[in-house]
Amino acid sequence: MNRNILKRIIGGLSFTSALFVFQACYGTPQDLGLDLLVEGQVKSSGSNLPLEGIKVSVIENDQYVFTDEKGKFGFYAPVSDSINLAFEVVDSTQNSLYLSKDTVLDVKADRVYVDIKLDEK
Amino acid sequence: MFSLKKSLFRIFKETETNFHELNYLFWECTTRCNMNCLHCGSDCSKESSHPDMPLNDFLSALDTIKDPPSDFTVVLTGGEPLLRNDIETCGLEIRKRKMRWSMVTNGYLYDNEKHISLLNAGMGALTISLDGLEDTHNWLRNSDKSFARVDQAILLAANTARLNFDVVTCVNQRNINQLPSISDYLIRKGVKAWRLFTIIPIGRAKDNPELNLTDQQFKQLMDFISKTRKTKTIDVKFSCEGYVGTYETKVRDSYFFCRAGINIGSVLIDGSISACPNIDRSFSQGNIYNDNLFDVWKTKFEPFRNRKWTKIGQCANCSDYNDCQGNGFHNWHGDKQNVLVCHNQKIKNTEQFESKKQ
Numbered sequence: 001m002n003r004n005i006l007k008r009i010i011g012g013l014s015f016t017s018a019l020f021v022f023q024a025c026y027g028t029p030q031d032l033g034l035d036l037l038v039e040g041q042v043k044s045s046g047s048n049l050p051l052e053g054i055k056v057s058v059i060e061n062d063q064y065v066f067t068d069e070k071g072k073f074g075f076y077a078p079v080s081d082s083i084n085l086a087f088e089v090v091d092s093t094q095n096s097l098y099l100s101k102d103t104v105l106d107v108k109a110d111r112v113y114v115d116i117k118l119d120e121k
Numbered sequence: 122m123f124s125l126k127k128s129l130f131r132i133f134k135e136t137e138t139n140f141h142e143l144n145y146l147f148w149e150c151t152t153r154c155n156m157n158c159l160h161c162g163s164d165c166s167k168e169s170s171h172p173d174m175p176l177n178d179f180l181s182a183l184d185t186i187k188d189p190p191s192d193f194t195v196v197l198t199g200g201e202p203l204l205r206n207d208i209e210t211c212g213l214e215i216r217k218r219k220m221r222w223s224m225v226t227n228g229y230l231y232d233n234e235k236h237i238s239l240l241n242a243g244m245g246a247l248t249i250s251l252d253g254l255e256d257t258h259n260w261l262r263n264s265d266k267s268f269a270r271v272d273q274a275i276l277l278a279a280n281t282a283r284l285n286f287d288v289v290t291c292v293n294q295r296n297i298n299q300l301p302s303i304s305d306y307l308i309r310k311g312v313k314a315w316r317l318f319t320i321i322p323i324g325r326a327k328d329n330p331e332l333n334l335t336d337q338q339f340k341q342l343m344d345f346i347s348k349t350r351k352t353k354t355i356d357v358k359f360s361c362e363g364y365v366g367t368y369e370t371k372v373r374d375s376y377f378f379c380r381a382g383i384n385i386g387s388v389l390i391d392g393s394i395s396a397c398p399n400i401d402r403s404f405s406q407g408n409i410y411n412d413n414l415f416d417v418w419k420t421k422f423e424p425f426r427n428r429k430w431t432k433i434g435q436c437a438n439c440s441d442y443n444d445c446q447g448n449g450f451h452n453w454h455g456d457k458q459n460v461l462v463c464h465n466q467k468i469k470n471t472e473q474f475e476s477k478k479q
Contacts (some may be wrong), residue, residue, distance in 0.1 A: 002177070022145075022270075022361075022378075022380060022384070023145075023361075024145060024147070024196070024361070024380065024381070024385045024397050025221075025226065025318070025360040025361040025362045025397065025449060025451075026198075026225070026289075026360075026398065026399055027145065027196045027198070027381075027385070027397070028194075028196050028223035028224065028225055028246040028247060028248040028285075028287070028319075029223075029246050029248070029286070029287050029314065030145075030192060030221075030223075030246060030285060031192075031194050031221040031222070031223055031245030031246040031285060032245065032246075032285050033191075033192075033221065033245065034245065034283040034285075035214075035240075035243060035245060035283050037243075040341065046456055057251055059458040062233070062237055063237050063240060063241060065241055075241035075242075076216070076240065076241060076242065076243040078282065078283040079283070092170065110182070
């Protein structure tokens with residue numbers, strides 16, 4: 001803690017933005033931390049069994065992932081107060097009995113978790 | 122002339138050096154590359170003599186770092202990192218450790234699908250190399266498809282607000298007069314940040330005179346950056362590769378500070394522990410297969426943190442030494458008896474030449 005205070009005082013006195021952001025000459029800029037972890041699980045509302053292969057996408061952008069064999073998914077999305085997620089059945093054979101669903105998540109931390117149950121047609 | 126600002130910055134550098142907090146770690150995760158660039162400092166090739174480093178080997182080293190700072194970033198570099206088929210897994214494992222990650226790429230394999238999967242895996246910063254307009258980029262990259270591919274990659278990255286993204290350009294004799302046009306191109310693509318380098322005469326670059334700028338051309342580069350920064354149309358800057366005397370703060374946001382071994386470390390392809398990957402490999406401070414990475418960081422790196430040994434050759438009697446301290450660390454290769462490139466001298470030579478002409 002004391003180190004950081006001292007750094008900031010000296011850096012501030014020399015009016016340098018190098019205190020806050022720097023990059024190696026052959027490296028990248030620094031990650032500014034503008035994302036959050038979205039995780040969850042998708043199950044059948046009838047059987048309560050996990051659903052694999054459901055497409056989970058962020059409605060505001062092109063991001064998507066698919067649920068794994070345990071119905072789980074996880075990805076990093078842009079920081080926001082809320083996230084609109086779509087749960088789509090894209091497999092015409094395995095999950096054809098289920099209805100797609102959209103949901104809005106309120107974001108209050110740097111990670112959110114959601115359990116979703118898809119209804120049968 | 123005495124400058125309070127400069128004096129305070131020297132104290133700041135000294136303080137940073139004494140603290141030497143590791144918050145930027147390169148991982149040379151592969152030395153395979155899908156390009157055959159004329160300027161490659163690594164002499165990378167499609168068939169590298171080193172196998173890619175297994176992820177678990179790197180993670181074991183990463184796990185030695187206790188209480189990393191909140192901005193701790195692992196920078197995946199190569200070779201071409203996108204040749205690894207587990208790059209997303211690498212990123213997710215880094216994020217699980219409350220660390221961040223970013224990547225340097227040539228953009229050739231960076232399509233929409235890859236863009237999404239990398240964002241899903243928590244990539245937060247990205248640098249793409251663009252070395253000119255179509256003709257000069259493809260020439261340097263030694264590939265007639267390279268520009269079309271990188272153009273697509275730049276468009277994807279530039280339109281993703283959460284990515285801290287920049288483009289880097291290696292300036293050489295063929296593209297120096299294209300810089301205004303490259304600037305216009307980047308602005309049209311929505312790029313906000315652009316970093317310019319010169320090419321260090323190492324690796325393949327040392328045998329190709331077209332890659333190295335003359336002293337006059339180097340000053341032309343400084344003038345271009347300085348002038349373009351004033352327009353505020355794009356955040357263009359000179360990289361931290363070297364001290365540039367009278368152009369300091371005109372071409373960058375702050376004074377020159379080479380943080381290699383002070384805040385910047387690396388794990389190289391063979392497990393060597395060093396600072397930036399383009400630094401002479403004889404400066405390696407240990408190896409993750411034999412040593413604890415964090416112990417090495419805390420207790421070694423003496424040549425990086427005390428650079429008095431660079432007061433040799435043309436640096437021995439230089440009046441700018443206190444601000445420059447031997448230039449960028451990667452400028453010390455071979456027998457290390459003299460600095461490889463003195464950017465400040467290039468500027469001084471040109472200024473003398475111009476004043477004689479008048």
